[in-house]
Amino acid sequence: MAKIIAIANQKGGVGKTTTSINLAASMAATRRRVLLIDLDPQGNATMGSGVDKYAVERTAYDLLVDQCPAAEVIETDTSGKFHLVAANGDVTAAEIKLMEVFAREVRLRNALEPVRDQYDYIFIDCPPSLNLLTVNALAAADAVVIPMQCEYYALEGLTALMDTIGQLAQLVNPKLEIEGILRTMYDPRNRLANDVSDQLKQHFADKVYRTVIPRNVRLAEAPSFGAPAMYYDKSSAGAKAYLALAGEMLRRQESAQITSLETE
Ligand code: ADP
Numbered sequence: 001m002a003k004i005i006a007i008a009n010q011k012g013g014v015g016k017t018t019t020s021i022n023l024a025a026s027m028a029a030t031r032r033r034v035l036l037i038d039l040d041p042q043g044n045a046t047m048g049s050g051v052d053k054y055a056v057e058r059t060a061y062d063l064l065v066d067q068c069p070a071a072e073v074i075e076t077d078t079s080g081k082f083h084l085v086a087a088n089g090d091v092t093a094a095e096i097k098l099m100e101v102f103a104r105e106v107r108l109r110n111a112l113e114p115v116r117d118q119y120d121y122i123f124i125d126c127p128p129s130l131n132l133l134t135v136n137a138l139a140a141a142d143a144v145v146i147p148m149q150c151e152y153y154a155l156e157g158l159t160a161l162m163d164t165i166g167q168l169a170q171l172v173n174p175k176l177e178i179e180g181i182l183r184t185m186y187d188p189r190n191r192l193a194n195d196v197s198d199q200l201k202q203h204f205a206d207k208v209y210r211t212v213i214p215r216n217v218r219l220a221e222a223p224s225f226g227a228p229a230m231y232y233d234k235s236s237a238g239a240k241a242y243l244a245l246a247g248e249m250l251r252r253q254e255s256a257q258i259t260s261l262e263t264e
């Protein structure tokens, strides 16, 4: 049964999409069965996975609004060796249409139910806002990964985001957990980044991943080749960092499973 992870932060440009693509590819490289769901009408995760957003027949819109079976919406021919639910401009309309439908917050959760046992991990790339699309992602997910840049206002934004996630979760998904906070585009020579990083660890302790994603030009270039960084330049610091993140997530999940067995 897949673990469903939403990659969310209402701020744009913090590395959500880069994390979604490269984490999906890294998990797939460890032979996990992976589905990536692009919920951002910009379709960057779609293009970055090697799928042309202008050429796709079905998108997250069909899944959410028309309740098309997931099996008919999933693309299997991506360059990252994982499966994909694509997004493009059509998904903007989904956000509006969803307002009028029954059970609008749990459309994605319901849509994933029939395919959930076919995957080990399902990642959801969220848009940079707390709209109904993001609410659908949070309602469907077991846990949230929050990518963030270690900047001056980052902690404030993070506290607000955590509060909102908590409130939403109470309404639609009480079991939702914070899987982890990921430091992205990290430059260890930047003193402010180090200060913010220290504060982050003080506040959120082991919720902060030990793996840090460095600022790395290969991660920024890879989408223009329609491939995750590990297929474009596997020796790059960016590709290695996301592989390390996948490893850290797997270890965390294994130790959580062992703990729950011990307490049963
Ligand atoms: P979001 O999805 O949160 O809006 P993106 O993943 O699209 O953020 O990243 C924003 C921009 O920063 C993109 O141009 C992306 O290529 C670039 N970027 C993301 N992570 C890194 C990184 N670790 N190093 C260098 N550039 C990055």
Ligand code: MG
Residues within 6 Å of the ligand: 016, 017, 018, 040, 044, 126, 127
């Ligand atoms: Mg994005």
